Amino acid sequence: MTRTIRLVPAIALATALVGGAVQAQTIKIGVNEPLTGAFAASGTYVVNGAKIAADEINAKGGILGKKIELVIEDNKSNPTEAAAVAEKLITSDKVPVLMGAWGSSLTLAVMPKLMEYETPMVVETSSSGKITTTGNPFIFRISPPSAVEAAAFKGIVDKLALKKVDFLVINNDWGRGTAEDFSKMMKDKGITIGLVETMDQGAQDMSAQLSKIKSSDSETVIVTTAVDQLTLIFKQAAALGLKKRIITTGGSQNPDQIIAQAGAAANGTMHLTTFLPWFPDKTPNPEATNYFITEWKKRGFEFAGCTESFRGYDGIRTAAAAIEKAGKAEPAAIKAALWNINIKGLNGDIVFRKSGPEGKESGQSQPNVYLIEINDGKVEMKTL
């Protein structure tokens, strides 16, 4: 018995040493995504896109002569978990760079950990303005902030003849930030803002909010949330006989999934997206887009997920490009190198510009935003 007890630490030590030696063969990238909870569908798509990027890079020989290895952790759509996952990835897995954390509230929860451990993170989806304006120099965002979405939408509000608009948004940094940025832009355009209704991220029944919106005198509703909740909203709006123009923002709508699940209720709705997988030739980098979509289909994933998964693909390519430019897999070097990369993303070139208070700026690239409309179960592009 005594012998066994003595043996255990020896084996543990040996395993740790051998394990350490194996780990040095690869370069790790931490992936902090929601794989369960309210955003499970979206997070899973992003991770699948990330895997395509890692496999593509490794098939070409990896970076700095080593393969890259994704260390994927589930943040459970929960900010507390997201921070814990970031800490685990940095301190236990020793990843020099992270990608994450899908939702704005999740990313905001991770940000203090990045400061504490001085490790950079590529933000692939989050759109709250706060992320790049509060002075966190370890943040490099490739998704558009909601103010950029609002600005892109500005051109079309006259064409749509918007007069009075209600909002139905997810009750977190993402939803409230969107309502704020869009209200500001619309007020400048002379549009009246009516109701601003919120829903909990886990809520499944939005009938009460929708009944209220149905009775208001606005003609348009701006809805911001992820695909699962969005599908429920379309179904419940149809059941209540809500006949207002619905426009969604945030780029996590997966329009094909809405068409499949909400059926006729999806017709006539408009969506602000950040990727155009339906029209690869209209994207900024058609060749890369076509490669990605072909690979996505080859792996048997649902086409609907493309609008979400492309961010994981771009995010990992961004991190890998920075590691290559840095010449070593160390956090400080990667952080410095992120300022100097220029890669062809699926939604525009990824080049980081400074954003936020001087001296501790975050990086923000300038991705494109598109407006699409669903008609007869088909996706059509609208000019912004």
Added chain:
Amino acid sequence: MSEFLQHLINMLVLGGTYALLGIGLTLIFGIMNVVNFTHGVLYTFGAYIMFIVVQQLGLNFFLALPVAVLAGWLLGAAIELTLLRPLRGSDIDTTMLVMIGAWIAMQSGTLWIWGGVAKSVATPFPEAPLVLGPVSVSWLRLFVLAAAALLILVTYLLINKTSLGRAMRATFQDHDTASLMGVNVDMIYTSTFAIGSSLAAAAGALLGPVYVIFPQMGDLAAVKAFAIVILGGLGNITGAVIGGFILALAEELGAGYVSSGYRDAMGFLIIIAVLIFRPTGLFARAERVG
């Protein structure tokens, strides 16, 4: 006015399923004195049975409902026989901890089997809603309300009009005396837990197709079920039914006229008020406990 009517219709539809969730939980607590933390998982389980039967096996929607109820009954009986029977006579805290463990294990099990991504179930009901003047409601939800009402009625008759129900009520009043009168108390406990579980599974099977199905869907449902049980008084079935509708009304009106951000808080505000002013529940009679 039309908005208010719409809120009332929504309340009826929502309240029916809340009541169904509440009576299963209150039954188990009242008769067995067990705080059933697996109630939410059984709700999730019922919904996944619908998913398996309708989406994966391609069978009829209406056939899937009794299958889900039966599966919930069997799982409930299995939990009672393996976890609760060996603990008979231990204090309420011990069984509570065991039930929390079972909840976590079973929730992880559903995650392991079906993954975290939400599933949806196709229904045979038309997409176009039933429109009655200024209000409208989907056919699926009307069906859910009718089915919930039927299940509540069946449970009520079972407890008040059958010999099994009489034995259950006797056990609720005093299990020692009931045992002396020839009631097989062990059998009553297993039946009670199985019936309560099948009601949770039925609620999940009915609501799964209305919403989406995912491993954590039962958590919020269980919290609401506990709220309803506290509202109605522990072990009080009529109280649980009324409590279900009160919670639905509070949520609807709270979201409609106060603030939608606090929708899920409304129920808990009522609970706090109930615990302060009527700690035995809104509808408690003078009862002998234990």
